[in-house]
Amino acid sequence: MDQLSAMRAFVRVVEAGTFTRAAQLLDIPKPTLTKQIQQLEAHLRAKLLNRTTRRVTVTMDGAAYYERANRLLGELDELDASMTLAQARPSGRLRVDCSSALAISVIIPELHAFHARYPDIQLDLGLSDRPTDLAAENLDCAVRAGDLTDQSLIARRIGEMQLITCAAPDYLARFGVPLHPRDIEDGHRVVAYRPLLGNRLLPMIYQNQQEKIEITGRYVISLNEGMGYLAAGLAGLGILQLPTFMAREPIAEGRLSPLLLDWCTAPKPLHIVYPPNRHLSNKVRVFVDWLAELFGKGAFELAKNSSYAPPRHTRCETLPP
Template sequence: MDQLTAMRAFVRVVEVGTFTRAAQLLDLPKPTVTKLIQQLEGHLRAQLLNRTTRRVTVTMDGAAYYERALRVLGEIDELDQSMTSSQARPSGRLRIDVSASLATDIIMPALPQFLARYPEIQVDMGLSDRPADLVGENLDLAVRAGAIDDQSLIARRIGQMMLITCATPDYLARHGTPRHPRDLENGHLAVGYRRAGTSRILPFTFAGTNETVEIHGNYVISLNEGTGYLAAGLAGMGVMQVATFMAQAHIASGRLVPVLTDWCTAPKPLHIIYPPNRHLSNKVRVFVDWLAEIFAANDLLQRKPDLPSMENVAA
């Protein structure tokens, strides 16, 4: 029995909950994974997993072995990495998940520089705003804006994303220009943004000189993804709070008009999140460092966009 391979197979089965999915992620036949676990249990003379036709659960012995196996495998990976990192260039497939707006506007234009620096890395990028199942989807990392709800994940803050409130000139001509955030609750529509996988519509938050206001506006459409959210606003479906890097070009062209500019909107933090108990490979480290570098250098992520003269804004 190859005990290290058997330990890795056991750890992956525990993480994803099925032999079939573990075999896919390990790129091994399912019977091979099953045999490895059986050999490991025979070697340890202990049952590590309870198997039914529907699911796999961990026994008490299995849970204890899982925690120790994670540490041992992590130390082995770290030892291997320390011996090879000075000689080997980062290489291999890098599996990441990021929102479509950040990918298309910020990451993708700069990505050729990263790939030129590390030509042996191959990037597999998924685009979504939904909470990613990092372990189940075998992802190395994900980039997310806002608070991280899953406290089991490891998060590194790498910047922030400024927001601006705006609408189309046609919308403002039909509904008027709001002068106070409370105006958005009377006679106005808001483009709703809801967290992916939930029905919760996130409120607009404004901070003035002496008060903070949270607005739950009326809406005719809500979306759970940033590029669709922007498209709804550009179609005149309501007032929206959108990232400055997404709005800047449309404000400059006159397609969007900033409103309530005397009221601040809180920036959203940007995080890179990793699976728990997962050793960071060299390819992940260099990508994370590069991503933090380009986010810090991107001015549109850090400031409000240039505002047009209010003389040109229709009341």
């Protein structure tokens, strides 16, 4: 028995929750994975997992073994990386999760520069706005916008994005132009963003030196994915708040009109996160540094295909706490 491989297989089963998913993540046949776990249990003379047709649960012995095995594997990966970091060129598969809007609008158009710098890295990019379990899905890292809710993850802030309120010209011709955020609640419709279907809507937040206003508004459609959210706005289904990197091209082409530019919205921070028990390998490190370099150019510079830049209003520069 290859005990090290068996330990890695056991850790992956615990994190994935099923043998089928763990085998997919390890890219090995399920029978091979099952045999590795059986050999490990026989070697340890302990039952590590309880198996049902739908789920795998960890026994008390399995939970104790998982904690120590996971820590040991992490230290081993760190040791290997420390010996090769200086001389090795970053290589291998890099699994990253990111929102589809950010990836399509910002990251993917610039990836040619990343791959020119690091040609031996294969990027597996998952596009989704849904929260993901980084450990269970065997992700190296993820890009997250907004405040972080999972405090167990290690995070590095790599930039921020500004929001702008927009609507399609067809919508404004039918419903009029709001002149104050409160107007959105009186006779207007919004395109609502709901991070998870069934959860609360994200409000539109406006502020100036005198007040801060949260607007929910009446909606005819809510979405939980950025590109669909933009499409609904372009279809004239309501007023929406977009990151500037998504709004610049439609505004420059006349498909969206900017609104309420005298009001500011607080920038949303951008973080790259990774599990605390996952060693920050060389390939992850260089990807994080590249993203920080890309986003460090500022929210208005993230989209380069448009000459549109929303004006900055000096009275909004200093916002009340």
